[in-house]
Amino acid sequence: MNLLLPDLGTLSDVKTFVGRARKVDDGGAIRLVAQGQVLAMYACALHGAGGPTVLALRVLTLAEPVQVDATVPLAAMADRFARIDRLLAGARPTPRSVGRPIGLPVPPTTATNASWAGMAPPRSGWNVEGVVPFDLLRGAARTGIDEVAAGVPAGSGAAAVAKLRGIVWGRPLLEGAAGLPTGAAFAAETFGFLGRTASHVDLLAPPEEDVATLHSAGRWWRLSTTRGHVLARPASGI
Template sequence: MRLLLPDLSSLTDVRTFVGRARQIEDGGAIRLVGHGPVLVMYAAAMHGGGGPTVLAMRVLALAEPAEFDATVPLASMADRFARIDRLMAGARPTPKSVGKPIEMPVPPTTATNAGWAGMAPPRTGWAVEGLLPQDVLRSAAKTGIDEVAAGVPSGSGAAAVARLRGIIWGRPLLGDDAPAVPSGVAFAAEAFGFLGRASASADPAQEDAATLHSAGRWWRLSTSRGHVLARSGALGF
Protein backbone atom coordinates (compact mmCIF):
# COMPACT_ATOMS: atom_id res chain seq x y z
CA MET A 1 0.00 0.00 0.00
CA ARG A 2 1.17 3.49 -0.83
CA LEU A 3 0.05 6.88 0.45
CA LEU A 4 0.15 9.92 -1.78
CA LEU A 5 1.41 12.92 0.17
CA PRO A 6 0.95 16.47 -1.18
CA ASP A 7 4.65 17.35 -1.34
CA LEU A 8 8.13 16.76 0.02
CA SER A 9 7.49 18.86 3.13
CA SER A 10 4.68 16.45 4.12
CA LEU A 11 7.07 13.52 3.80
CA THR A 12 9.54 15.42 5.99
CA ASP A 13 6.75 15.89 8.54
CA VAL A 14 6.10 12.13 8.67
CA ARG A 15 9.84 11.42 8.89
CA THR A 16 10.21 13.88 11.79
CA PHE A 17 7.30 12.30 13.67
CA VAL A 18 8.79 8.83 13.23
CA GLY A 19 12.23 10.05 14.26
CA ARG A 20 10.94 11.60 17.47
CA ALA A 21 8.99 8.42 18.28
CA ARG A 22 12.15 6.34 17.80
CA GLN A 23 14.04 8.54 20.24
CA ILE A 24 11.50 7.52 22.88
CA GLU A 25 11.17 3.85 21.91
CA ASP A 26 13.39 2.71 19.06
CA GLY A 27 11.62 -0.63 18.78
CA GLY A 28 8.18 0.95 18.93
CA ALA A 29 5.40 1.36 16.40
CA ILE A 30 3.36 3.96 14.59
CA ARG A 31 -0.34 3.75 13.80
CA LEU A 32 -1.35 5.24 10.44
CA VAL A 33 -5.04 5.90 9.86
CA GLY A 34 -6.46 7.22 6.60
CA HIS A 35 -9.76 9.11 6.86
CA GLY A 36 -10.55 10.28 3.35
CA PRO A 37 -8.40 13.34 2.67
CA VAL A 38 -6.40 13.19 5.92
CA LEU A 39 -3.72 10.99 7.46
CA VAL A 40 -3.74 10.61 11.25
CA MET A 41 -0.50 9.41 12.85
CA TYR A 42 -0.27 8.04 16.40
CA ALA A 43 2.81 7.03 18.39
CA ALA A 44 3.22 6.12 22.05
CA ALA A 45 5.13 8.47 24.30
CA MET A 46 4.58 6.01 27.17
CA HIS A 47 2.64 2.85 27.91
CA GLY A 48 2.86 0.00 30.37
CA GLY A 49 4.45 0.02 33.81
CA GLY A 50 1.06 0.66 35.43
CA GLY A 51 1.17 4.32 34.45
CA PRO A 52 -0.91 6.25 31.93
CA THR A 53 -1.02 5.55 28.22
CA VAL A 54 0.11 8.72 26.47
CA LEU A 55 -0.03 9.04 22.69
CA ALA A 56 1.18 11.72 20.31
CA MET A 57 -1.10 12.48 17.37
CA ARG A 58 -0.41 14.46 14.21
CA VAL A 59 -2.84 15.10 11.35
CA LEU A 60 -1.70 15.71 7.76
CA ALA A 61 -3.46 16.20 4.45
CA LEU A 62 -3.31 13.54 1.76
CA ALA A 63 -3.08 14.31 -1.95
CA GLU A 64 -5.36 11.35 -2.64
CA PRO A 65 -8.16 10.08 -0.34
CA ALA A 66 -7.53 6.80 1.47
CA GLU A 67 -9.31 4.55 3.97
CA PHE A 68 -7.08 2.27 6.05
CA ASP A 69 -5.77 1.57 9.54
CA ALA A 70 -2.28 0.07 9.92
CA THR A 71 0.11 -0.20 12.86
CA VAL A 72 3.65 -0.81 11.67
CA PRO A 73 7.14 -0.89 13.25
CA LEU A 74 8.97 2.43 13.37
CA ALA A 75 12.09 0.71 12.02
CA SER A 76 10.16 -0.42 8.93
CA MET A 77 9.08 3.16 8.29
CA ALA A 78 12.70 4.28 8.55
CA ASP A 79 13.60 1.68 5.91
CA ARG A 80 10.97 3.14 3.59
CA PHE A 81 12.44 6.62 4.03
CA ALA A 82 15.88 5.26 3.14
CA ARG A 83 14.48 3.75 -0.07
CA ILE A 84 12.84 7.04 -1.01
CA ASP A 85 16.14 8.83 -0.40
CA ARG A 86 17.95 6.42 -2.72
CA LEU A 87 15.35 6.92 -5.44
CA MET A 88 15.60 10.69 -5.11
CA ALA A 89 19.40 10.79 -4.85
CA GLY A 90 20.86 13.18 -7.35
CA ALA A 91 17.50 14.65 -8.29
CA ARG A 92 17.78 18.41 -8.19
CA PRO A 93 14.65 20.19 -6.92
CA THR A 94 12.87 22.47 -9.36
CA PRO A 95 9.91 24.83 -8.87
CA LYS A 96 7.65 22.10 -10.32
CA SER A 97 9.06 19.23 -8.25
CA VAL A 98 8.96 21.03 -4.91
CA GLY A 99 5.16 21.02 -4.77
CA LYS A 100 4.67 17.70 -6.58
CA PRO A 101 2.84 14.85 -4.77
CA ILE A 102 5.13 12.11 -3.51
CA GLU A 103 4.39 8.44 -2.85
CA MET A 104 5.17 6.98 0.56
CA PRO A 105 5.02 3.16 0.78
CA VAL A 106 3.43 1.74 3.95
CA PRO A 107 5.29 -1.32 5.29
CA PRO A 108 3.29 -4.58 5.01
CA THR A 109 4.55 -5.70 8.43
CA THR A 110 2.17 -5.34 11.38
CA ALA A 111 3.70 -4.34 14.71
CA THR A 112 3.14 -6.98 17.40
CA ASN A 113 4.22 -4.90 20.41
CA ALA A 114 1.72 -2.05 20.22
CA GLY A 115 -1.18 -2.95 22.49
CA TRP A 116 -1.82 0.79 22.87
CA ALA A 117 -2.93 0.94 19.22
CA GLY A 118 -6.15 -0.84 20.17
CA MET A 119 -7.09 1.91 22.63
CA ALA A 120 -9.13 4.18 20.42
CA PRO A 121 -9.72 7.68 21.83
CA PRO A 122 -13.16 9.15 21.09
CA ARG A 123 -13.58 11.28 17.98
CA THR A 124 -16.37 13.39 19.46
CA GLY A 125 -17.70 14.45 22.84
CA TRP A 126 -14.64 16.44 23.94
CA ALA A 127 -15.22 19.19 26.51
CA VAL A 128 -12.84 22.11 26.87
CA GLU A 129 -11.22 22.20 30.32
CA GLY A 130 -9.03 25.28 29.88
CA LEU A 131 -5.71 26.61 28.63
CA LEU A 132 -2.20 25.69 29.75
CA PRO A 133 0.76 28.03 29.15
CA GLN A 134 3.58 26.39 27.23
CA ASP A 135 6.18 27.44 29.79
CA VAL A 136 4.26 25.44 32.45
CA LEU A 137 4.36 22.37 30.22
CA ARG A 138 8.07 22.79 29.44
CA SER A 139 8.85 23.12 33.15
CA ALA A 140 6.84 19.99 34.02
CA ALA A 141 8.54 18.04 31.23
CA LYS A 142 12.03 19.05 32.39
CA THR A 143 11.26 18.23 36.03
CA GLY A 144 9.96 14.79 35.15
CA ILE A 145 12.83 13.99 32.77
CA ASP A 146 15.35 14.93 35.48
CA GLU A 147 13.53 12.78 38.04
CA VAL A 148 13.46 9.76 35.75
CA ALA A 149 17.17 10.15 34.96
CA ALA A 150 18.07 10.49 38.66
CA GLY A 151 15.90 7.57 39.73
CA VAL A 152 17.20 4.97 37.27
CA PRO A 153 20.41 3.34 38.54
CA SER A 154 22.83 1.86 36.03
CA GLY A 155 21.77 -1.65 35.04
CA SER A 156 18.11 -1.21 35.95
CA GLY A 157 15.78 -3.63 34.18
CA ALA A 158 13.17 -2.51 31.67
CA ALA A 159 10.30 -3.33 34.04
CA ALA A 160 11.76 -1.18 36.83
CA VAL A 161 12.32 1.73 34.45
CA ALA A 162 8.78 1.45 33.08
CA ARG A 163 7.29 1.44 36.58
CA LEU A 164 9.31 4.50 37.63
CA ARG A 165 8.23 6.35 34.50
CA GLY A 166 4.63 5.32 35.19
CA ILE A 167 4.78 6.78 38.70
CA ILE A 168 6.46 10.05 37.70
CA TRP A 169 4.49 10.72 34.54
CA GLY A 170 1.24 9.53 36.10
CA ARG A 171 1.21 12.26 38.73
CA PRO A 172 -1.34 15.07 38.29
CA LEU A 173 0.15 17.81 36.13
CA LEU A 174 -1.67 20.66 37.87
CA GLY A 175 -1.85 19.48 41.48
CA ASP A 176 -4.41 17.57 43.49
CA ASP A 177 -7.13 20.23 43.35
CA ALA A 178 -7.06 20.60 39.55
CA PRO A 179 -8.23 18.29 36.73
CA ALA A 180 -6.32 15.01 37.04
CA VAL A 181 -4.50 15.19 33.72
CA PRO A 182 -1.24 13.16 34.01
CA SER A 183 2.14 14.89 33.80
CA GLY A 184 3.02 12.61 30.91
CA VAL A 185 1.18 14.91 28.51
CA ALA A 186 3.86 17.55 29.14
CA PHE A 187 6.62 15.06 28.35
CA ALA A 188 4.94 13.93 25.13
CA ALA A 189 4.24 17.49 23.97
CA GLU A 190 7.89 18.42 24.51
CA ALA A 191 9.37 15.20 23.11
CA PHE A 192 7.35 15.39 19.88
CA GLY A 193 8.03 19.10 19.33
CA PHE A 194 4.44 20.21 19.83
CA LEU A 195 5.56 23.06 22.10
CA GLY A 196 8.01 24.54 19.63
CA ARG A 197 11.32 25.99 20.74
CA ALA A 198 11.66 27.98 23.91
CA SER A 199 13.33 31.38 23.51
CA ALA A 200 15.04 33.28 26.30
CA SER A 201 13.73 36.53 24.86
CA ALA A 202 10.18 35.31 24.31
CA ASP A 203 7.38 36.51 26.53
CA PRO A 204 5.52 33.39 27.81
CA ALA A 205 2.29 35.37 27.76
CA GLN A 206 2.68 35.86 24.01
CA GLU A 207 3.17 32.16 23.24
CA ASP A 208 0.31 30.02 21.99
CA ALA A 209 -1.32 28.30 24.94
CA ALA A 210 -2.18 24.62 24.75
CA THR A 211 -5.86 23.71 24.98
CA LEU A 212 -6.90 20.96 27.40
CA HIS A 213 -9.94 18.79 26.64
CA SER A 214 -11.54 15.77 28.31
CA ALA A 215 -13.85 12.93 27.22
CA GLY A 216 -14.56 10.18 29.73
CA ARG A 217 -11.23 8.74 30.90
CA TRP A 218 -9.34 10.48 28.09
CA TRP A 219 -7.49 13.80 28.06
CA ARG A 220 -6.34 15.71 25.00
CA LEU A 221 -3.76 18.47 24.94
CA SER A 222 -3.78 20.40 21.66
CA THR A 223 -1.40 22.94 20.15
CA SER A 224 -1.01 24.25 16.63
CA ARG A 225 1.71 21.61 16.08
CA GLY A 226 -0.08 18.47 17.26
CA HIS A 227 -2.07 16.70 19.93
CA VAL A 228 -1.34 14.54 22.97
CA LEU A 229 -3.88 11.95 24.13
CA ALA A 230 -3.72 10.40 27.60
CA ARG A 231 -5.65 7.81 29.57
CA SER A 232 -5.12 6.82 33.21
CA GLY A 233 -3.31 3.56 34.00
CA ALA A 234 -3.42 0.70 36.48
CA LEU A 235 -1.70 2.75 39.18
CA GLY A 236 -4.84 4.85 39.39
CA PHE A 237 -3.36 8.15 38.21
Protein backbone atom coordinates in the same frame (compact mmCIF):
# COMPACT_ATOMS: atom_id res chain seq x y z
CA MET B 1 -0.90 0.36 -0.30
CA ASN B 2 0.47 3.86 -0.88
CA LEU B 3 -0.13 7.12 0.92
CA LEU B 4 0.17 9.91 -1.63
CA LEU B 5 1.76 12.85 0.17
CA PRO B 6 1.25 16.30 -1.40
CA ASP B 7 4.90 17.35 -1.44
CA LEU B 8 8.39 17.02 0.02
CA GLY B 9 7.42 19.20 2.96
CA THR B 10 4.77 16.70 4.03
CA LEU B 11 7.25 13.84 3.67
CA SER B 12 9.63 15.75 5.93
CA ASP B 13 6.80 16.17 8.45
CA VAL B 14 6.19 12.41 8.54
CA LYS B 15 9.93 11.73 8.88
CA THR B 16 10.18 14.15 11.79
CA PHE B 17 7.26 12.54 13.63
CA VAL B 18 8.68 9.05 13.14
CA GLY B 19 12.15 10.23 14.20
CA ARG B 20 10.83 11.68 17.44
CA ALA B 21 8.84 8.52 18.13
CA ARG B 22 12.02 6.46 17.70
CA LYS B 23 13.79 8.61 20.27
CA VAL B 24 11.09 7.61 22.75
CA ASP B 25 11.17 3.92 21.74
CA ASP B 26 13.37 2.85 18.85
CA GLY B 27 11.61 -0.50 18.70
CA GLY B 28 8.15 1.06 18.83
CA ALA B 29 5.35 1.41 16.32
CA ILE B 30 3.22 3.98 14.55
CA ARG B 31 -0.48 3.73 13.77
CA LEU B 32 -1.51 5.21 10.42
CA VAL B 33 -5.22 5.96 10.02
CA ALA B 34 -6.29 7.52 6.72
CA GLN B 35 -9.89 8.36 5.92
CA GLY B 36 -10.37 10.23 2.70
CA GLN B 37 -7.61 12.81 2.41
CA VAL B 38 -6.96 13.04 6.16
CA LEU B 39 -4.05 11.10 7.66
CA ALA B 40 -3.80 10.67 11.43
CA MET B 41 -0.45 9.42 12.76
CA TYR B 42 -0.38 8.04 16.31
CA ALA B 43 2.71 7.15 18.32
CA CYS B 44 3.06 6.04 21.92
CA ALA B 45 4.94 8.15 24.44
CA LEU B 46 3.96 6.09 27.53
CA HIS B 47 2.06 2.87 28.15
CA GLY B 48 2.11 -0.01 30.61
CA ALA B 49 4.07 -0.68 33.82
CA GLY B 50 1.16 0.63 35.86
CA GLY B 51 1.51 4.12 34.40
CA PRO B 52 -0.72 6.22 32.17
CA THR B 53 -1.27 5.82 28.46
CA VAL B 54 -0.04 8.85 26.53
CA LEU B 55 -0.19 9.11 22.75
CA ALA B 56 1.08 11.71 20.30
CA LEU B 57 -1.10 12.55 17.31
CA ARG B 58 -0.19 14.46 14.17
CA VAL B 59 -2.79 15.08 11.44
CA LEU B 60 -1.84 15.74 7.81
CA THR B 61 -3.60 16.16 4.47
CA LEU B 62 -3.06 13.64 1.66
CA ALA B 63 -2.98 14.36 -2.06
CA GLU B 64 -5.68 11.78 -2.80
CA PRO B 65 -8.27 9.90 -0.71
CA VAL B 66 -7.50 6.45 0.67
CA GLN B 67 -8.69 4.16 3.46
CA VAL B 68 -5.94 2.82 5.72
CA ASP B 69 -5.67 1.62 9.30
CA ALA B 70 -2.30 0.01 9.93
CA THR B 71 0.02 -0.23 12.91
CA VAL B 72 3.56 -0.80 11.68
CA PRO B 73 7.07 -0.81 13.19
CA LEU B 74 8.85 2.54 13.23
CA ALA B 75 11.93 0.83 11.79
CA ALA B 76 9.90 -0.29 8.78
CA MET B 77 8.84 3.31 8.16
CA ALA B 78 12.48 4.39 8.35
CA ASP B 79 13.29 1.80 5.66
CA ARG B 80 10.64 3.33 3.41
CA PHE B 81 12.16 6.78 3.90
CA ALA B 82 15.60 5.44 2.97
CA ARG B 83 14.25 3.96 -0.26
CA ILE B 84 12.57 7.25 -1.19
CA ASP B 85 15.75 9.17 -0.41
CA ARG B 86 17.72 6.85 -2.72
CA LEU B 87 15.22 7.43 -5.52
CA LEU B 88 15.45 11.20 -5.05
CA ALA B 89 19.24 11.25 -4.66
CA GLY B 90 20.93 13.25 -7.34
CA ALA B 91 17.72 14.89 -8.48
CA ARG B 92 18.11 18.65 -8.38
CA PRO B 93 15.12 20.18 -6.56
CA THR B 94 13.00 22.61 -8.56
CA PRO B 95 9.85 24.48 -7.52
CA ARG B 96 7.87 21.95 -9.52
CA SER B 97 9.53 18.87 -8.03
CA VAL B 98 9.31 20.20 -4.47
CA GLY B 99 5.55 20.57 -4.87
CA ARG B 100 5.03 17.22 -6.62
CA PRO B 101 3.12 14.43 -4.80
CA ILE B 102 5.22 11.60 -3.39
CA GLY B 103 4.05 8.05 -2.79
CA LEU B 104 4.82 6.63 0.65
CA PRO B 105 4.28 2.85 0.72
CA VAL B 106 2.70 1.54 3.91
CA PRO B 107 4.90 -1.28 5.26
CA PRO B 108 3.16 -4.67 5.05
CA THR B 109 4.50 -5.72 8.46
CA THR B 110 2.12 -5.36 11.40
CA ALA B 111 3.67 -4.33 14.70
CA THR B 112 3.16 -6.98 17.38
CA ASN B 113 4.25 -4.88 20.36
CA ALA B 114 1.70 -2.06 20.20
CA SER B 115 -1.14 -2.95 22.55
CA TRP B 116 -1.76 0.79 22.93
CA ALA B 117 -2.99 0.92 19.33
CA GLY B 118 -6.20 -0.81 20.40
CA MET B 119 -7.03 2.02 22.82
CA ALA B 120 -9.01 4.37 20.62
CA PRO B 121 -9.54 7.88 22.00
CA PRO B 122 -12.94 9.38 21.14
CA ARG B 123 -13.20 11.38 17.93
CA SER B 124 -15.98 13.60 19.20
CA GLY B 125 -17.62 14.70 22.43
CA TRP B 126 -14.61 16.68 23.68
CA ASN B 127 -15.24 19.45 26.20
CA VAL B 128 -12.97 22.48 26.38
CA GLU B 129 -11.45 22.73 29.87
CA GLY B 130 -9.14 25.72 29.45
CA VAL B 131 -5.55 26.37 28.44
CA VAL B 132 -2.16 25.29 29.74
CA PRO B 133 0.91 27.56 29.32
CA PHE B 134 3.81 26.11 27.35
CA ASP B 135 6.20 27.15 30.11
CA LEU B 136 4.32 24.99 32.61
CA LEU B 137 4.45 22.01 30.25
CA ARG B 138 8.15 22.47 29.49
CA GLY B 139 8.93 22.79 33.20
CA ALA B 140 6.97 19.67 34.11
CA ALA B 141 8.63 17.71 31.31
CA ARG B 142 12.14 18.78 32.33
CA THR B 143 11.51 18.05 36.02
CA GLY B 144 10.19 14.58 35.22
CA ILE B 145 13.05 13.76 32.84
CA ASP B 146 15.59 14.80 35.47
CA GLU B 147 13.81 12.79 38.17
CA VAL B 148 13.77 9.64 36.06
CA ALA B 149 17.43 10.06 35.14
CA ALA B 150 18.45 10.59 38.77
CA GLY B 151 16.30 7.77 40.11
CA VAL B 152 17.62 5.02 37.84
CA PRO B 153 21.11 3.86 38.89
CA ALA B 154 23.46 2.46 36.27
CA GLY B 155 22.67 -1.17 35.55
CA SER B 156 19.01 -0.95 36.54
CA GLY B 157 16.79 -3.41 34.70
CA ALA B 158 14.09 -2.45 32.22
CA ALA B 159 11.35 -3.31 34.72
CA ALA B 160 12.77 -0.89 37.31
CA VAL B 161 13.04 1.88 34.75
CA ALA B 162 9.49 1.30 33.51
CA LYS B 163 8.12 1.31 37.05
CA LEU B 164 9.80 4.62 37.91
CA ARG B 165 8.61 6.18 34.65
CA GLY B 166 5.08 5.05 35.44
CA ILE B 167 5.23 6.69 38.88
CA VAL B 168 6.79 9.97 37.71
CA TRP B 169 4.71 10.45 34.59
CA GLY B 170 1.51 9.20 36.23
CA ARG B 171 1.35 12.06 38.72
CA PRO B 172 -1.34 14.73 38.18
CA LEU B 173 -0.17 17.58 36.00
CA LEU B 174 -2.70 20.21 37.12
CA GLU B 175 -4.93 20.88 40.09
CA GLY B 176 -8.56 20.56 39.13
CA ALA B 177 -7.80 18.20 36.24
CA ALA B 178 -7.94 14.83 37.97
CA GLY B 179 -6.59 12.11 35.73
CA LEU B 180 -4.46 14.34 33.48
CA PRO B 181 -0.98 12.79 33.93
CA THR B 182 2.29 14.69 33.88
CA GLY B 183 3.28 12.36 31.05
CA ALA B 184 1.18 14.57 28.76
CA ALA B 185 3.78 17.32 29.25
CA PHE B 186 6.55 14.84 28.45
CA ALA B 187 4.88 13.88 25.16
CA ALA B 188 4.13 17.48 24.16
CA GLU B 189 7.77 18.46 24.65
CA THR B 190 9.34 15.30 23.24
CA PHE B 191 7.29 15.34 20.03
CA GLY B 192 7.98 19.03 19.39
CA PHE B 193 4.41 20.22 19.86
CA LEU B 194 5.53 23.16 22.02
CA GLY B 195 7.73 24.72 19.34
CA ARG B 196 10.80 26.78 20.09
CA THR B 197 11.84 28.07 23.47
CA ALA B 198 12.14 31.79 24.14
CA SER B 199 15.91 31.62 23.60
CA HIS B 200 15.40 30.36 20.05
CA VAL B 201 12.75 32.77 18.83
CA ASP B 202 13.27 34.29 15.38
CA LEU B 203 12.48 37.99 15.71
CA LEU B 204 11.46 38.09 12.03
CA ALA B 205 9.02 35.19 12.37
CA PRO B 206 5.36 35.60 13.35
CA PRO B 207 4.73 35.35 17.10
CA GLU B 208 4.20 31.79 18.27
CA GLU B 209 1.39 30.47 20.44
CA ASP B 210 2.29 30.04 24.08
CA VAL B 211 -0.58 27.94 25.41
CA ALA B 212 -2.09 24.55 24.63
CA THR B 213 -5.83 24.06 24.77
CA LEU B 214 -7.06 21.40 27.19
CA HIS B 215 -10.01 19.13 26.40
CA SER B 216 -11.63 16.15 28.11
CA ALA B 217 -13.89 13.28 27.05
CA GLY B 218 -14.65 10.60 29.62
CA ARG B 219 -11.33 9.40 31.06
CA TRP B 220 -9.36 10.83 28.16
CA TRP B 221 -7.60 14.20 28.11
CA ARG B 222 -6.24 16.08 25.11
CA LEU B 223 -3.65 18.83 24.86
CA SER B 224 -3.75 20.55 21.47
CA THR B 225 -1.41 22.96 19.72
CA THR B 226 -1.04 23.91 16.07
CA ARG B 227 1.76 21.31 15.82
CA GLY B 228 -0.11 18.31 17.15
CA HIS B 229 -2.10 16.71 19.93
CA VAL B 230 -1.35 14.70 23.04
CA LEU B 231 -3.97 12.16 24.13
CA ALA B 232 -3.72 10.85 27.67
CA ARG B 233 -5.61 8.73 30.14
CA PRO B 234 -4.59 7.64 33.64
CA ALA B 235 -3.69 4.11 34.61
CA SER B 236 -6.75 1.89 34.95
CA GLY B 237 -6.40 1.71 38.71
CA ILE B 238 -6.82 5.47 39.18
